[in-house]
């Protein structure tokens with residue numbers, strides 16, 4: 559039976575458009591939608607960033623990232639086991655450094671027994687086959703919250719900072735990091751770190767360059783998680799990129815590629831899909847998106863208020879990264895996505 563025309567329609571004549579192309583044909587059923595689907599998201603696309611801490615409690619909540627917890631080293635090992643059994647290829651480790659260990663020069667970054675190094679050794683010993691990525695930057699260790707060394711008059715010193723970052727990279731590689739990920743945005747750091755790794759026998763350590771890292775408001779909850787939001791003096795605009803710029807990301811990435819980066823990253827994620835696309839097209843390197851803390855918090859906050867379907871928004875945002883050309887995604891949703899994909903398989 560033909561559906562009755564809505565009462566306000568004046569004409570009784572049936573409309574039959576003479577369309578050669580009807581885009582809806584391919585969408586008519588689930589099997590067809592599956593068949594024409596251009597991109598897929600799998601567990602192999604995921605990198606899970608986790609926060610490690612010391613202390614009495616096994617886990618503490620990150621207030622601005624509901625559902626995300628800081629973990630002691632023992633708990634991090636447990637979660638690494640869970641991640642490995644779900645098939646998540648790699649973890650990215652971030653430390654909540656005790657405030658008493660934060661100094662203007664961030665020297666705790668070079669301590670061979672700092673949190674990140676202990677977590678690396680513990681996870682490597684128990685879960686040897688999961689990839690471990692470490693952040694190279696001083697912000698979890700400095701009393702002023704900046705990624706580099708700060709002068710009295712508020713400037714970030716580039717070359718002096720690089721000297722420290724080289725040492726930080728070596729300390730991480732010695733403790734078992736598979737992938738060194740400089741997120742500091744100093745000029746020349748990828749080449750300097752590559753040289754130092756090679757000179758010290760770490761020719762196999764990969765470098766994931768945070769090539770296009772923007773000075774973004776979306777990092778707010780992360781700074782809570784690592785405890786640097788309270789102490790950050792000023793902002794990071796003298797080293798992180800201006801959100802208004804796109805071509806500049808290509809120059810940044812070109813330098814990192816020349817200096818020996820094995821993989822590139824764009825950060826934040828969803829507001830910068832155009833940059834992911836441009837870098838992937840320009841360099842054809844493995845290119846990763848970081849769905850950062852503020853992106854996670856937005857989806858989670860809206861979901862917890864009943865304003866959108868959190869699971870669907872999570873999956874849609876991750877698929878958008880694949881469509882933009884990302885080879886993988888750093889996301890705090892990683893274990894949840896992995897579990898969902900496993901249930902649906």
Ligand code: PBG
Nearest residue numbers: 695697741776777780850851852
């Ligand atoms: C530190 C660093 C930051 C993030 C990753 N590494 C914060 C910053 O640059 O201030 C942010 C990640 C997130 O927001 O999830 N260099």
